[in-house]
Amino acid sequence: MKEREELNKNILDQMMSLNLSSDAQKAFDRFKLQGLPHKKLEDYKYTNVDAFFPKALNIKAVAGELTNDQVTKLARGIKPQLVLINGKVSNEYSNLPDGVEFQISDSFTGNKDFPTDSLEDLNLILTEQFIKLTIKKDSSPGIINILHLNTAEAINSVGASRLLVNIEANSVARIAEYFNSPDQGSYNRNHMTELTVAKNANAEHVKVVTEGAESFHFGSVKATVEANACLHSFTFTTGGKLSRNNINIDLVGAGARGEVNGLYALRGSQQCDNFSHINHKVERTESEQLFKAVLDDVSHGIFTGKIIVHRDAQLVDSSQLNKNLLLSKKAHADTRPQLEVYADDVKCAHGATVGQLSEEELFYLESRAISPRDAKIMLCHGFVQEALDKIKHVETKKYLENLLYTEYEEDIHQRMREEA
Amino acid sequence: MIEIKNLHAKVEDGDEILRGINLTIKPGEVHAIMGPNGSGKSTLAKVIAGHPAFEVTEGTIQYDVNNKLTDLLEFEAYERAQKGIFLGFQYPVEIPGVSNFGFLHESFNEVCKAQGVNEVTEEEFREFLKPKLDLLEMNASFLDRPVNTGFSGGEKKKNEILQMAVLNPRLSLLDETDSGLDIDALKIVSKGVNAIKNKYNAVLLVTHYQRLLDYIVPDYVHVLSNGQIIKSGGKELALELEEKGYDWLTKVQ
Numbered sequence: 001m002k003e004r005e006e007l008n009k010n011i012l013d014q015m016m017s018l019n020l021s022s023d024a025q026k027a028f029d030r031f032k033l034q035g036l037p038h039k040k041l042e043d044y045k046y047t048n049v050d051a052f053f054p055k056a057l058n059i060k061a062v063a064g065e066l067t068n069d070q071v072t073k074l075a076r077g078i079k080p081q082l083v084l085i086n087g088k089v090s091n092e093y094s095n096l097p098d099g100v101e102f103q104i105s106d107s108f109t110g111n112k113d114f115p116t117d118s119l120e121d122l123n124l125i126l127t128e129q130f131i132k133l134t135i136k137k138d139s140s141p142g143i144i145n146i147l148h149l150n151t152a153e154a155i156n157s158v159g160a161s162r163l164l165v166n167i168e169a170n171s172v173a174r175i176a177e178y179f180n181s182p183d184q185g186s187y188n189r190n191h192m193t194e195l196t197v198a199k200n201a202n203a204e205h206v207k208v209v210t211e212g213a214e215s216f217h218f219g220s221v222k223a224t225v226e227a228n229a230c231l232h233s234f235t236f237t238t239g240g241k242l243s244r245n246n247i248n249i250d251l252v253g254a255g256a257r258g259e260v261n262g263l264y265a266l267r268g269s270q271q272c273d274n275f276s277h278i279n280h281k282v283e284r285t286e287s288e289q290l291f292k293a294v295l296d297d298v299s300h301g302i303f304t305g306k307i308i309v310h311r312d313a314q315l316v317d318s319s320q321l322n323k324n325l326l327l328s329k330k331a332h333a334d335t336r337p338q339l340e341v342y343a344d345d346v347k348c349a350h351g352a353t354v355g356q357l358s359e360e361e362l363f364y365l366e367s368r369a370i371s372p373r374d375a376k377i378m379l380c381h382g383f384v385q386e387a388l389d390k391i392k393h394v395e396t397k398k399y400l401e402n403l404l405y406t407e408y409e410e411d412i413h414q415r416m417r418e419e420a
Numbered sequence: 421m422i423e424i425k426n427l428h429a430k431v432e433d434g435d436e437i438l439r440g441i442n443l444t445i446k447p448g449e450v451h452a453i454m455g456p457n458g459s460g461k462s463t464l465a466k467v468i469a470g471h472p473a474f475e476v477t478e479g480t481i482q483y484d485v486n487n488k489l490t491d492l493l494e495f496e497a498y499e500r501a502q503k504g505i506f507l508g509f510q511y512p513v514e515i516p517g518v519s520n521f522g523f524l525h526e527s528f529n530e531v532c533k534a535q536g537v538n539e540v541t542e543e544e545f546r547e548f549l550k551p552k553l554d555l556l557e558m559n560a561s562f563l564d565r566p567v568n569t570g571f572s573g574g575e576k577k578k579n580e581i582l583q584m585a586v587l588n589p590r591l592s593l594l595d596e597t598d599s600g601l602d603i604d605a606l607k608i609v610s611k612g613v614n615a616i617k618n619k620y621n622a623v624l625l626v627t628h629y630q631r632l633l634d635y636i637v638p639d640y641v642h643v644l645s646n647g648q649i650i651k652s653g654g655k656e657l658a659l660e661l662e663e664k665g666y667d668w669l670t671k672v673q
Contacts, residue, residue, distance in 0.1 A: 358513075359472070359473075360513050361513050361515050363471060363472065363497060363513075364509065364512070364513040364515065365515075365523070365527075366470075366496070366497040366498040366501070367469055367470075367471075367497050367498075367501055367506075367507045367509075368498075368501055368523070368527040368530075368583060368587070369498055369501035369502045369527050369530040369531045369534065369587070370498055370501075370526060370527055370530055371498050371530070372496070372498065374526070374530075375498075378515075378518050378522075378523070378526070379515070379518070381517065381518065382515055382516060382517025382518035382566070383517055384517075385517040385518075386516065386517050
């Protein structure tokens with residue numbers, strides 16, 4: 001306890017020198033009261049972030065540059081429309097399509113009604129550039145790939161960034177955010193994305209966390225979805241030592257629909273904590289959720305899915321499923337489906353499974369001349385495909401399939417070769 | 421082709437199921453194994469195919485590899501499949517997320533690789549599959565569905581015989597291929613098996629009922645009871661069993 005007090009004091013001391021806006025000051029006051037999240041909080045029951053806020057951590061934005069070659073390499077085949085380096089927009093690579101308006105401001109312009117946890121407060125305090133994209137009414141500008149890159153200077157520092165996307169009525173928005181870094185050193189990223197999806201709009205937001213092996217990724221996606229609009233959210237995590245993905249979707253207009261899906265494939269001692277809230281605030285709103293995990297070695301996957309159906313939100317239709325595939329005896333899955341229903345005429349289904357590869361399925365493939373190693377890979381692919389198929393933007397889906405089937409598996413293949 | 425001598429097998433940490441099986445199958449032959457529930461028929465097929473749930477405690481299985489009898493028990497299930505042993509499942513396994521086409525293609529190429537033949541591309545394989553789909557009166561849309569997922573009983577069994585047609589095995593072990601089939605599907609499945617059968621390969625049918633044997637005519641019929649073959653004969657033995665049941669044989673023991 002004493003140690004945490006010291007960590008909090010260190011963070012507060014460093015933040016004292018910052019020049020805060022009134023909203024950031026409020027966040028600072030809340031942080032002062034609460035400090036870093038810890039396991040005694042229900043929402044952080046499985047995740048301790050202390051190790052990623054050591055005394056030596058630099059609590060402020062750092063400058064840094066990447067060469068063209070480095071950016072190309074880190075983009076790994078993605079053509080970015082926007083690149084952020086250490087949380088700041090790099091003008092050189094910005095290439096936003098028609099129908100998208102782009103603004104940077106130095107103060108918070110998003111929704112002030114969202115409840116926040118203290119890492120989200122930290123984001124508001126530390127963010128220097130508030131980026132705002134507007135997808136114009138009736139437009140369909142195509143994919144917007146956003147690359148979030150860190151430089152070597154970001155090691156041992158916490159970098160915050162924030163994106164607000166206003167998706168106007170009747171538009172079609174496809175947004176993918178990629179988080180990557182060239183260095184294996186320990187860095188601490190804190191990024192928030194806020195989405196407002198106006199009437200009849202159709203939006204997809206895909207978040208891809210492939211952070212360095214020693215890093216801490218904290219990310220939060222908060223969205224409001226208005227009448228007859230639809231948001232597809234997908235959270236893909238294979239990187240980071242520890243990652244925490246907060247997802248908060250408010251369905252605020254009749255006919256609003258939220259699809260909140262994800263896939264986390266972990267190995268080594270990685271930990272990923274997916275924490276989602278879906279609020280059905282009004283009647284005739286729908287949500288569908290599928291999170292799948294592939295957990296190897298001593299990795300730890302966590303899923304919390306809270307679905308809240310508010311009073312008078314009748315005729316709500318909601319389903320939720322979390323499926324965990326354990327590839328090793330020491331991998332660990334925690335899953336918490338939570339349902340709070342205050343209306344009486346609703347349809348809600350939820351479930352969770354934790355299991356290993358099926359012996360019968362393996363034997364079936366082996367009896368067809370497929371080696372045990374290839375059979376395992378086929379079954380793992382089959383397992384993750386159901387989740388990946390939820391991604392609407394085809395190129396993004398194909399890209400992630402490829403990413404998963406090469407990088408994540410290369411390690412497993414290597415180990416199988418060693419074992420053989 | 422295969423010589424089974426004094427084969428004993430048990431479930432891991434369980435009771436002995438096979439208690440001294442002796443069986444020799446030559447190329448071009450069709451053998452039927454019949455017998456009451458729990459007699460060990462399916463276990464025999466699974467043990468030959470190398471199912472890991474069973475342990476061979478005594479006896480040998482010699483299998484002809486390149487004109488040389490080889491100890492089959494030394495090989496893993498996938499190696500046996502590469503050497504031409506095929507198990508048609510009584511309950512084909514559903515594998516969601518894995519496409520039937522991708523599965524068949526990979527399986528076929530594994531056998532090609534093992535037998536020193538060039539692998540085929542997806543396009544070539546699609547062409548190769550066409551006549552085999554026609555043989556089993558299967559629509560090409562089956563290929564793009566996940567393996568056996570949501571297939572009817574008849575579709576699953578046709579899919580098993582499609583795999584048999586693709587892999588062109590030397591020894592096919594068909595475990596209750598007739599169970600769950602209506603008469604039309606039974607005719608199609610039997611037509612498939614008969615078309616694949618030739619003088620170089622052999623078939624072992626495991627079945628409960630004589631019905632299947634009207635369509636796939638065996639050269640030999642064996643009755644398995646309590647883990648042993650208690651009677652062998654020609655195809656007329658099956659008719660006798662149909663008429664009298666198994667009691668007249670098992671009670672003699």
